Amino acid sequence: MSATAVRTGVWFIGARGSVATTATAGCAAIAAGLHPAAGMVTETPPFTGSGLPAPTSLVFGGHDTVGCPLPKRAEALAAGGVLPHGLPSAVHAELAAADAEIRPGGPLPGDTRSDEELITAFVADLTGFGHRNDLARTVVVNVASTEPVPAPGERRLPASSLYAAAALRAGCPYINFTPSTGLRTPALQDAVAACGLPHAGRDGKTGQTLLRSVLAPMFMQRALPVRAWSGTNLLGGGDGAALADPGAAAAKNAGKERVLADTLGAAPEGEVHIDDVPALGDWKTAWDHIAFDGFLGARMVLQTTWQGCDSALAAPLVLDLARLVARAHEQGMSGPLPQLGFYFKDPDGGPAALFEQYLALLAFAETLRGER
Amino acid sequence: MSATAVRTGVWFIGARGSVATTATAGCAAIAAGLHPAAGMVTETPPFTGSGLPAPTSLVFGGHDTVGCPLPKRAEALAAGGVLPHGLPSAVHAELAAADAEIRPGGPLPGDTRSDEELITAFVADLTGFGHRNDLARTVVVNVASTEPVPAPGERRLPASSLYAAAALRAGCPYINFTPSTGLRTPALQDAVAACGLPHAGRDGKTGQTLLRSVLAPMFMQRALPVRAWSGTNLLGGGDGAALADPGAAAAKNAGKERVLADTLGAAPEGEVHIDDVPALGDWKTAWDHIAFDGFLGARMVLQTTWQGCDSALAAPLVLDLARLVARAHEQGMSGPLPQLGFYFKDPDGGPAALFEQYLALLAFAETLRGER
Amino acid sequence: MSATAVRTGVWFIGARGSVATTATAGCAAIAAGLHPAAGMVTETPPFTGSGLPAPTSLVFGGHDTVGCPLPKRAEALAAGGVLPHGLPSAVHAELAAADAEIRPGGPLPGDTRSDEELITAFVADLTGFGHRNDLARTVVVNVASTEPVPAPGERRLPASSLYAAAALRAGCPYINFTPSTGLRTPALQDAVAACGLPHAGRDGKTGQTLLRSVLAPMFMQRALPVRAWSGTNLLGGGDGAALADPGAAAAKNAGKERVLADTLGAAPEGEVHIDDVPALGDWKTAWDHIAFDGFLGARMVLQTTWQGCDSALAAPLVLDLARLVARAHEQGMSGPLPQLGFYFKDPDGGPAALFEQYLALLAFAETLRGER
Amino acid sequence: MSATAVRTGVWFIGARGSVATTATAGCAAIAAGLHPAAGMVTETPPFTGSGLPAPTSLVFGGHDTVGCPLPKRAEALAAGGVLPHGLPSAVHAELAAADAEIRPGGPLPGDTRSDEELITAFVADLTGFGHRNDLARTVVVNVASTEPVPAPGERRLPASSLYAAAALRAGCPYINFTPSTGLRTPALQDAVAACGLPHAGRDGKTGQTLLRSVLAPMFMQRALPVRAWSGTNLLGGGDGAALADPGAAAAKNAGKERVLADTLGAAPEGEVHIDDVPALGDWKTAWDHIAFDGFLGARMVLQTTWQGCDSALAAPLVLDLARLVARAHEQGMSGPLPQLGFYFKDPDGGPAALFEQYLALLAFAETLRGER
Known part of the structure; x- marks a missing residue:
C-alpha cells in the first residue's frame, strides 16, 4: 500500500x-x-x-x-x-x-x-x-x-x-x-x-479559560494574591442556547473554575455567567474581572475582554x-x-x-x- | 561576627x-x-x-x-x-x-x-x-x-x-x-x-509588559497570528511627568516593544502611548488592544485593562x-x-x-x- | 422664630x-x-x-x-x-x-x-x-x-x-x-x-442605570437599533450580600430593565447579573455590553465599565x-x-x-x- | 413637472x-x-x-x-x-x-x-x-x-x-x-x-465624540467633576492613514476636545490619540477613560470601548x-x-x-x- x-x-x-x-x-x-x-x-x-x-x-x-x-x-x-x-x-x-x-x-x-x-x-x-x-x-x-x-x-x-x-x-x-x-x-x-x-x-480550552490558564500562573509566579476572579460570557448560536440550560452551564463552569483552583491553590471569590445572546450569533464575548493585591495590600484590577468566534x-x-x-x-x-x-x-x-x-x-x- | x-x-x-x-x-x-x-x-x-x-x-x-x-x-x-x-x-x-x-x-x-x-x-x-x-x-x-x-x-x-x-x-x-x-x-x-x-x-517589568510577556507566548503557542498590538498608558505622579518627555517615553517604549518582537518573531502593527495624567497620581491604567487572526482568518480581538500602582x-x-x-x-x-x-x-x-x-x-x- | x-x-x-x-x-x-x-x-x-x-x-x-x-x-x-x-x-x-x-x-x-x-x-x-x-x-x-x-x-x-x-x-x-x-x-x-x-x-439611579439613561436615548435618537444589552455588576459590602439574594436582585433588576424598555420601545436581548464579591468592599464595577446595528446592518458594539463607590x-x-x-x-x-x-x-x-x-x-x- | x-x-x-x-x-x-x-x-x-x-x-x-x-x-x-x-x-x-x-x-x-x-x-x-x-x-x-x-x-x-x-x-x-x-x-x-x-x-460626529456628547452632560448634570478624559482611537482604512498625519490628527482632535470644553466648562486633563492600524481596515475602536470625582472626592472611573465602522x-x-x-x-x-x-x-x-x-x-x- x-x-x-x-x-x-x-x-x-x-x-x-x-x-x-x-x-x-x-x-x-x-x-x-x-x-x-x-x-x-x-x-x-x-x-x-x-x-x-x-x-x-x-x-x-x-x-x-x-x-x-x-x-x-x-x-x-x-x-x-x-x-x-x-x-x-x-x-x-x-x-x-x-x-x-x-x-x-x-x-x-x-x-x-x-x-x-x-x-x-x-x-x-x-x-x-x-x-x-x-x-x-x-x-x-x-x-x-x-x-x-x-x-x-x-x-x-x-x-x-x-x-x-x-x-x-x-x-x-x-x-x-x-x-x-x-x-x-x-x-x-x-x-x-x-x-x-x-x-x-x-x-x-478555546477562549476565556485559555486566557485564565496563562494569567493565573502570572499572578502565582509574581506572588500577587488574587482576591476575586469574575467572568461573564455572552454568546449566541447553538452553544449559547445549549448553555442557557443551567445544568449544561454548570458542566461548563466547573472546567473554568478548575483552572483557577489548580493554579492559584484555592478558588478565589467570583462567579462565571454564560448568557445566551442570540444577536451575537457564533461570536462570543468574554469579560473577566480580576481583583488582586499588590505590595502592602494595594488593591489592583485586571480586566480582559475576549471577542472571538468559538467555532x-x-x-x-x-x-x-x-x-x-x-x-x-x-x-x-x-x-x-x-x-x-x-x-x-x-x-x-x-x-x-x-x-x-x-x-x-x-x-x-x-x-x-x-x-x- | x-x-x-x-x-x-x-x-x-x-x-x-x-x-x-x-x-x-x-x-x-x-x-x-x-x-x-x-x-x-x-x-x-x-x-x-x-x-x-x-x-x-x-x-x-x-x-x-x-x-x-x-x-x-x-x-x-x-x-x-x-x-x-x-x-x-x-x-x-x-x-x-x-x-x-x-x-x-x-x-x-x-x-x-x-x-x-x-x-x-x-x-x-x-x-x-x-x-x-x-x-x-x-x-x-x-x-x-x-x-x-x-x-x-x-x-x-x-x-x-x-x-x-x-x-x-x-x-x-x-x-x-x-x-x-x-x-x-x-x-x-x-x-x-x-x-x-x-x-x-x-x-x-511591572505591568503592561508583564502582561505582554504572558499573552504574547499564548498567541505564539496557539499559532494565532497577531495582526496588531496597540497600547495606551495613563499615569500621573513623577513617572507620568518624566515620561511625558518624548525622549524618556521612547526609552520606555523600546522595552515594551522588544517583548513582542522577541516572542512573536516580528513586531506587529500598533503603537504605545504614555500619557501624563496628573489626576491619576501614582496609579496607572494600561489598555491593550490585540487584533489577531483565528482559523481561516477570522478576526478576533483581546483587550486588557490593567489598573495598578506602579510603585x-x-x-x-x-x-x-x-x-x-x-x-x-x-x-x-x-x-x-x-x-x-x-x-x-x-x-x-x-x-x-x-x-x-x-x-x-x-x-x-x-x-x-x-x-x- | x-x-x-x-x-x-x-x-x-x-x-x-x-x-x-x-x-x-x-x-x-x-x-x-x-x-x-x-x-x-x-x-x-x-x-x-x-x-x-x-x-x-x-x-x-x-x-x-x-x-x-x-x-x-x-x-x-x-x-x-x-x-x-x-x-x-x-x-x-x-x-x-x-x-x-x-x-x-x-x-x-x-x-x-x-x-x-x-x-x-x-x-x-x-x-x-x-x-x-x-x-x-x-x-x-x-x-x-x-x-x-x-x-x-x-x-x-x-x-x-x-x-x-x-x-x-x-x-x-x-x-x-x-x-x-x-x-x-x-x-x-x-x-x-x-x-x-x-x-x-x-x-x-446611581451607576449602571444612570449610564443607561443617557446611552439608550443616544441609540434611539441616532436610529441605531439595539440588538442586545447585557450587564454584570460586581459589588461587595452589605449591598452585595443583600443582592446575592435572588429575590432582592430581581427587585433591583426590574428597575434597570425598565429604563431600557421605556427608552428603546422594547427590552432588547440580554441579562443583568449582580454578583456579591466581598473583596470589592463598597466599590462596584459594572460592565455593560451593547450590541447594535449600524447602516445596512453593520454589527457594532459599545462596552462600558463603571467603577464607582455606590455609597x-x-x-x-x-x-x-x-x-x-x-x-x-x-x-x-x-x-x-x-x-x-x-x-x-x-x-x-x-x-x-x-x-x-x-x-x-x-x-x-x-x-x-x-x-x- | x-x-x-x-x-x-x-x-x-x-x-x-x-x-x-x-x-x-x-x-x-x-x-x-x-x-x-x-x-x-x-x-x-x-x-x-x-x-x-x-x-x-x-x-x-x-x-x-x-x-x-x-x-x-x-x-x-x-x-x-x-x-x-x-x-x-x-x-x-x-x-x-x-x-x-x-x-x-x-x-x-x-x-x-x-x-x-x-x-x-x-x-x-x-x-x-x-x-x-x-x-x-x-x-x-x-x-x-x-x-x-x-x-x-x-x-x-x-x-x-x-x-x-x-x-x-x-x-x-x-x-x-x-x-x-x-x-x-x-x-x-x-x-x-x-x-x-x-x-x-x-x-x-459619528463615534467617540458622539459618546462624549452624551456622557459629558451626564457628569455636568450630576455635578460630578471630571478630572481627566483620555482617549485612543485605532483605525485602519484610508482614514487611518490620513489621520496618521499629525496635522490632520490635530484638526480632528480639536473637534473632539471642543465637545468636552463646551459641556464641562473647561477642558479636563487627558490626550486623544489616533493610531493608524491597517489591520483593522475600516473598523474603528475607540477607548475612553474618564476619571471623575464623587462625593467627598471619591475617585471613580468610567471606561468606554466603541467598536464601529466609521463609514x-x-x-x-x-x-x-x-x-x-x-x-x-x-x-x-x-x-x-x-x-x-x-x-x-x-x-x-x-x-x-x-x-x-x-x-x-x-x-x-x-x-x-x-x-x-
Whole structure:
C-alpha cells in the first residue's frame, strides 16, 4: 500500500454543528492551499516530522441528530462571519462527501432503543465508515452540544457515553472536546481499562479559560494574591442556547473554575455567567474581572475582554487533536494522554499552566517521531 | 561576627522617589510583621533555604537630588493610596534612619563638577554608608526617573552611568530597574568586564509588559497570528511627568516593544502611548488592544485593562532583586545575570516568555543554595 | 422664630448603613467647609434661591436594626476608601449626635409585635425626634438594604411599608431610595391618597442605570437599533450580600430593565447579573455590553465599565432629595413628585431619558422659588 | 413637472471614498427596499411630512482624485465587512450610474492651474451634473480625507475651500462633514455672506465624540467633576492613514476636545490619540477613560470601548444631511444651520449636548413642514 493510500477517519459526534462544519470545511481549504493553517498548532515547525496524518489524508464523517446538509450549514456559517465568504462553494465537494458520511445519532425523544442497541448501531456506523473509505483508523471526536450534568441516581448512560462506548468497541481512539461525560463514568471504567486505545479529553480550552490558564500562573509566579476572579460570557448560536440550560452551564463552569483552583491553590471569590445572546450569533464575548493585591495590600484590577468566534477557535484544535491521537494510536499508545492537557479545560492529569502544557505537548511531538 | 550581625546595604539611586520610599517603608513593615509579603517572589516557598538576606537585615540609603524627607514622602504616598494609612507613622523610625543615609545626587543644573569628580563623590558616599553601618555588602539599585535616550554624539555620561560607574568602583553589585543607560554604554565596557561583580538589568517589568510577556507566548503557542498590538498608558505622579518627555517615553517604549518582537518573531502593527495624567497620581491604567487572526482568518480581538500602582508593583521586585543579587555576590558570582530576566523588560539575555523566565529564576534559586 | 432656628430633620431608614453614614458624615463635612459639594446637584447654580434648607440646618436621625455606632461605622468606611481618611474624626461630634437619634428598627426575627404596633412605635420615634430637635419638618428617607420582592399572597406588610406608613401617619414627607415596596402597596393606597404629603421614589439611579439613561436615548435618537444589552455588576459590602439574594436582585433588576424598555420601545436581548464579591468592599464595577446595528446592518458594539463607590454616589443624591422634598413640603405640595425622576430608576412617572429628567428638575427648581 | 420628476443631486467631494461609496450603495439598497434604514434619523417618525426628498429621488455624483470605479470600491468594502455581501452586485446599476457622474478633483501634485481655474472647472462639473440629470438642486457634501490644518501664512486656499467656493458659485447648498477648512476661511467670508444658500458643518460626529456628547452632560448634570478624559482611537482604512498625519490628527482632535470644553466648562486633563492600524481596515475602536470625582472626592472611573465602522456610521448621517439641507434650500433658507449641530463635532453654534441638539433637530423638522 503506498503512503498516499493511508487515510485517517475523523468521526464527529455532532457532525453538523458549528465546530465540525468549520473543521471539515477548513481542513478542505487548508488541504487545497486556499488558506494558511492559522490556529493549527500541529502545523508549526516543532511538529514537522512527527508523523502526523496530513490534512489531505483526513476523511470526515459522523453522527448528528439534525438533518441540515453540511454545505447549507457552511453557508449559514459564512453568513455569520465564521467562515470566509466564498469558502462553502470552494469546498462544496468535500462538504458534500462528508455529508454523505453522516449517520443519525440518538437517542432522540421517543426513541425506544436500549443503550445496548444504540451502541451497536453506532459501532456499525463506525465500522462501515472505515470499510467504505479504506481507513487505517478512525478517531472519534465529540463536538456535540454540552449535555447537562447527569442527575444523581440517573441509571441510563448519557448520549455522550453511548458514543464513547461505541468508539471503544469499534477500536477507535476517542477525544471528548466537550464537558459532557463521555468516557468519564464508572459504567465505562472496565471498557476503558481494557480497550488498549489512546483517548483524550475533556472540554476544549478555546477562549476565556485559555486566557485564565496563562494569567493565573502570572499572578502565582509574581506572588500577587488574587482576591476575586469574575467572568461573564455572552454568546449566541447553538452553544449559547445549549448553555442557557443551567445544568449544561454548570458542566461548563466547573472546567473554568478548575483552572483557577489548580493554579492559584484555592478558588478565589467570583462567579462565571454564560448568557445566551442570540444577536451575537457564533461570536462570543468574554469579560473577566480580576481583583488582586499588590505590595502592602494595594488593591489592583485586571480586566480582559475576549471577542472571538468559538467555532473558529475550536476547529483547528480539533484537527490538531485528531491528528495527534491518530498518530498516538499508530505508535501503539493507549490510555489517557495527559500530554494533551494543552487543549483541555479538564485534562487527564498533567500541569494546569498553559506554558507547562505547551512544553509537555512539544515533548509529546518528540515522542511521536520515534519509530515504533 | 554573629550571623545576626551580617547586614546588607541597599543603596537607591532616587532614594526619595515613590519606588524607593515604598520599598523602604514596605521592607520595614514586613520585617515588623505588619503586612504579609505580597508581591515578593523571594518570600515564596521555592526560595526558602536559598540564603537570601532577611528583610530584617537590610539597611537602606541612597542618592537623590530632591530634599523631601522620607517620612514626609511616605505620608504623601499614603494620602495617594500607595501606602496603607497608618504605615508611615508605624515605620517612622526606619524611614528616618534611611533618610539620614541619603546623600545629594547629581549633577544638578549648574553643577560644574566633571564626571570623574561626581563619580568620586558617589564612591565616597557608598563607602561611608558601608563603614557606618558595618555592612557585608551594598547593592546599588537605580530606581530614579527615566532619563531621555542619550542624543547621538553626546560626550558626557548620563547620570545613570555615573552612578553605575561609582557602584563598580566601590565594589557594589548593581541593578538597573529603569530603562536609563546605567552600565550599558561603551564608556563603561571595560570597567564592567573587569569588575568581578554581579549586575542585573534593565527596566523593571511591572505591568503592561508583564502582561505582554504572558499573552504574547499564548498567541505564539496557539499559532494565532497577531495582526496588531496597540497600547495606551495613563499615569500621573513623577513617572507620568518624566515620561511625558518624548525622549524618556521612547526609552520606555523600546522595552515594551522588544517583548513582542522577541516572542512573536516580528513586531506587529500598533503603537504605545504614555500619557501624563496628573489626576491619576501614582496609579496607572494600561489598555491593550490585540487584533489577531483565528482559523481561516477570522478576526478576533483581546483587550486588557490593567489598573495598578506602579510603585507598589515595583517595590517588592526591587527588594527581590536586591536580595538575589546580594546573595549572588556572596556566592562569588560576577557579570550579568540573565537568570533574572523574570524581572526586566530588557534583560541581559535569556528567554522572553515569563514562564521560561520563571523557570530560570527557580533554577537560580537552586544555585544560590549551594555553599560557596 | 428666627430664620436660623428653622431646622429640618432627615430620618434614615437604615441609618447605620453605608449610604446614611456617608450622607451624615458628608453633610457635616460640607457644612463645615471641609469639602466641596461634589455630586450634590442642589448645590449647583440653578438651585440658588430655590429656598432649599441649607446643609447646616439638617438634623439627622433614623431607624436601624444593627447597633454599630455611627462614628465606628464611619471609620470602617474610611478604611474602605469610601470616606476620606481623617473625616470621621473631624466630624465625630456630628456623627455622635446623629447616633444618639437612632432608634431600633424592626421587625427583627422573633419580634412578636403586630404591624400596627410597629407602626405606632415608629411614629413615636419620629415625633420625638421632631420635638427634641425643634424641627420644622422631618423627611423620612429609606436607604435600607433592598428587600426581596414580596411573595404573592404574603399578607404582612414588608418592613419598608411599615416605615412608610409611619412616615405618613407622623406627617413626614417620604422618599424611597431603594427598590423595596415602601408606599407602593395596595394596603397603603388610601393612606397615600389622604396624607397630603409630598413623596418621591423609587430606587436611586446611581451607576449602571444612570449610564443607561443617557446611552439608550443616544441609540434611539441616532436610529441605531439595539440588538442586545447585557450587564454584570460586581459589588461587595452589605449591598452585595443583600443582592446575592435572588429575590432582592430581581427587585433591583426590574428597575434597570425598565429604563431600557421605556427608552428603546422594547427590552432588547440580554441579562443583568449582580454578583456579591466581598473583596470589592463598597466599590462596584459594572460592565455593560451593547450590541447594535449600524447602516445596512453593520454589527457594532459599545462596552462600558463603571467603577464607582455606590455609597459615595448615593449620598449626595439622598441629601439633594431630602432638601428638595422638604422644600416641596414647605411649599405645600403633596402627592408623588414625578419631577424628581432624575434621581430614580423607577420614578413616579415622567420621562425616562436623563436629559429630559434634568430639564424637569430645573423646572421644579424654578417652581420651588415661588412664595406660597 | 410631475412630483416624481423632482430629483435632487448629491455631489460628494471624495466620491470614491468609503463614506461616499457606502452612502451611494446604501441609498440604492434602501430605495429598493433591500434593507431597513438603520442609522437614518430622517426616516424616523418625527420627520414624516417634513418634505424631505425621498431616497429614490437622490442622484449621486462627485469629485475624486482617484480612479477606482465605484462598483469595485463597493466590492472592497463588502470584503472588509462594511457593506453586506451581495449588496454591490444587487446595486451595481446604481453604482455604475453614480460612477459615470464622478469627475476628477484636484489639485493633484503637479497641477499648475490657479485656484480660480480650479474653481471654474468644479463649477462647470456641478452645472453639467444638474443639467444632465434635470435636478431641482444639488447639495455638495465634503466627505474627503481630512486635510492638515493650514500652515500659518499659507496663501493658497486648501482644496476643501476650492470645492466649497465652487459650490457657492454654482448655487449649491454645502455640507462639510470633515474637519477640513471648507467655508471657514476669511477668503470666502464675503462669498458666504452673499450666497443666499444654506450650509452646514463641520466634522461629522459619528463615534467617540458622539459618546462624549452624551456622557459629558451626564457628569455636568450630576455635578460630578471630571478630572481627566483620555482617549485612543485605532483605525485602519484610508482614514487611518490620513489621520496618521499629525496635522490632520490635530484638526480632528480639536473637534473632539471642543465637545468636552463646551459641556464641562473647561477642558479636563487627558490626550486623544489616533493610531493608524491597517489591520483593522475600516473598523474603528475607540477607548475612553474618564476619571471623575464623587462625593467627598471619591475617585471613580468610567471606561468606554466603541467598536464601529466609521463609514457605516457616517453614511446615513450624510444622507440625512443632504436631505435636510436640500429641503432647507427648497424652503428658501440661507446661511448656517445651527439646528443641525446634532450631526457635527464643530457645529455653527447651538448647544453642545446631544439631547439639546436632538430637540433642536426635531424643531427644525417642524419648520421644514411649513409651506414657503
